[in-house]
């Protein structure tokens with residue numbers, strides 16, 4: 001999907017970042033933008049200021065907040081779901097992402113952590129209905145970050 005402005009020039013799309021509290025969403029966004037990782041503070045509101053639309057983990061975790069995410073998704077051409085590689089839990093209902101009209105991709109974060117389990121994380125994302133590519137990254141070591149950045153740019157995002 002590519003938005004075209006009234007001048008006929010292609011507009012770059014945006015992506016919406018979803019995932020549980022502490023999954024590493026904000027840190028990932030800063031790494032993708034090559035920004036300092038030390039000043040990441042807890043996100044309280046949906047943040048439209050950066051490259052990706054950042055959301056508080058609580059919105060993904062609590063059923064009655066999820067409708068806010070659907071509204072935010074209207075502004076996005078792609079939905080990126082973050083799964084903490086050290087977390088064994090799935091916070092989204094099964095097949096939840098099949099209802100999003102945008103393509104959905106998964107990002108497994110914190111692969112540098114010794115407790116990281118990549119296969120489990122991939123399975124959790126698939127169970128949530130993420131149908132696109134899955135990227136394994138560490139914002140701390142930079143592993144996989146440029147691959148993900150290049151992919152997003154290729155989607156015209």
Ligand SMILES: Nc1nc2c(ncn2[C@@H]2O[C@H](COP(=O)(O)OP(=O)(O)O)[C@@H](O)[C@H]2O)c(=O)[nH]1
Pocket residue numbers: 019020021022023024025026027028040041042043057109110111112113137138139140141
């Ligand atoms: N080991 C490791 N920890 C990370 C990584 N990315 C984020 N974290 C840590 O995970 C915690 C939550 O990160 P944050 O970006 O605030 O998560 P958010 O709530 O999803 O936005 C922080 O303590 C981060 O330092 C990573 O790549 N590796």
Ligand SMILES: [Mg+2]
Pocket residue numbers: 025026027041042043054055056057
């Ligand atoms: Mg955050």
